[in-house]
Amino acid sequence: MKKFLAVFDGFNMSKSTLDYAVQLTKVADAHLVGVFLDEFIYRSYNLVKVIKTYENYGEKMKELDAKDQKKRDAAAQKFQKACNKAGIHFSIHRDKGFAINDLKQESMFADLVVINEFEAFTRNKQESPTWFIKDLLRDVQCPVLVVPNNFKKVDKIVLLYDGGASSLYAVKMFSYLFDSFMEVPVEVVTVKEDAMATSRLPDNKLMREFIKRHFPKASFTVIKGTVKNQITGHLRHHKENELVVLGAYRRSEFSRWLKTSLADILMTELDTPLFIAHL
Incomplete structure (x- = not known):
């Protein structure tokens, strides 16, 4: 059985990545791994702004980090629900190291990576292709399917x-x-x-x-x-x-x-x- 990776940012989960990954996993009768790159230094909020704004910024960070964890958990649950509905074999990886390094390592043990062209794993929006995508494509160890924001069934x-x-x-x-x-x-x-x-x-x-x-x-x-x-x-x-x-x-x-x-x-x-x- 082939092994496909669907790569997600838990703060902004790509619906098109999920839809394309599910479609192609069914076509290939593969096992789909939801790779959630929960990089330990990546937060949904502006850390510098919080430190400058709040005197007791440590407590505020704990509060915001707890909210971030809930967002990431909800994204993983959404992936699980979609896979169950589609009737495909799946598993979930929650990688907490540096996102690009973790994904390159994962790609060594996969047959295909599916990822949205706008993925950057940063709060700052970037044009397509992002630096993350360019870096990934130069050193990835398996084929990559780079998908747009809008899913259309491949025909x-x-x-x-x-x-x-x-x-x-x-x-x-x-x-x-x-x-x-x-x-x-x-x-x-x-x-x-x-x-x-x-x-x-x-x-x-x-x-x-x-x-x-x-x-x-x-x-x-x-x-x-x-x-x-x-x-x-x-x-x-x-x-x-x-x-x-x-x-x-x-x-x-x-x-x-x-x-x-x-x-x-x-x-x-x-x-x-x-x-x-x-x-």
């Missing part, structure tokens, strides 16, 4: 393929985790920036043979133009609720067009879940 898969090892690795990892998605439409998308290039896939015969074994009903699209513009433009006008698969996020990796910047742009410009995996 199409888009595989971004540039001929590089990282993009093919992401396709492989997705197919191994979600072979049950063979019944939904699958599209393999390649962008060629050279206007004189052929309309064939890189390693056309081998790639088509591989895809046929994993996604027999897949279609293939080759687009000419600038990668960032063509990918976002192609996906933005689709009516389906797509899940996009792409590879390469680590700084040390070089893929001709599946770079860190592309993943960042897709998170910023599209309201679409992204399955990201790297070698």
Whole structure:
């Protein structure tokens, strides 16, 4: 049985993370772990302001910390209730160390991490992708599904393929985790920036043979133009609720067009879940 992690901030629990995690756990017949990153230095209130405002700030902190604990407990209970309702196998981890370190450690023993693109584990709001997400994606030890704020049931898969090892690795990892998605439409998308290039896939015969074994009903699209513009433009006008698969996020990796910047742009410009995996 596969092991998926759904990552939550107990002060601001992401409903979309929960919904996507439950859907995909059912599809893959996996075990879902609710990872609540209850970092010991992370509070919902302004600690400096409390110290400056209250003479007996120690007692006030105890009061506010008790309220914070109730919020976090309520979030864990909400996760438990949703899993019971969905009839899926689940467990709960309450990690109290540094959030990013705890999650990277958890990812070593998981098949997939599901997390909202706006998660930051700080009181200060950040734009997507947050520093936390960027840091996670560079060093995570398993594939990650980065989800938007709004849940839409996945009814199409888009595989971004540039001929590089990282993009093919992401396709492989997705197919191994979600072979049950063979019944939904699958599209393999390649962008060629050279206007004189052929309309064939890189390693056309081998790639088509591989895809046929994993996604027999897949279609293939080759687009000419600038990668960032063509990918976002192609996906933005689709009516389906797509899940996009792409590879390469680590700084040390070089893929001709599946770079860190592309993943960042897709998170910023599209309201679409992204399955990201790297070698």
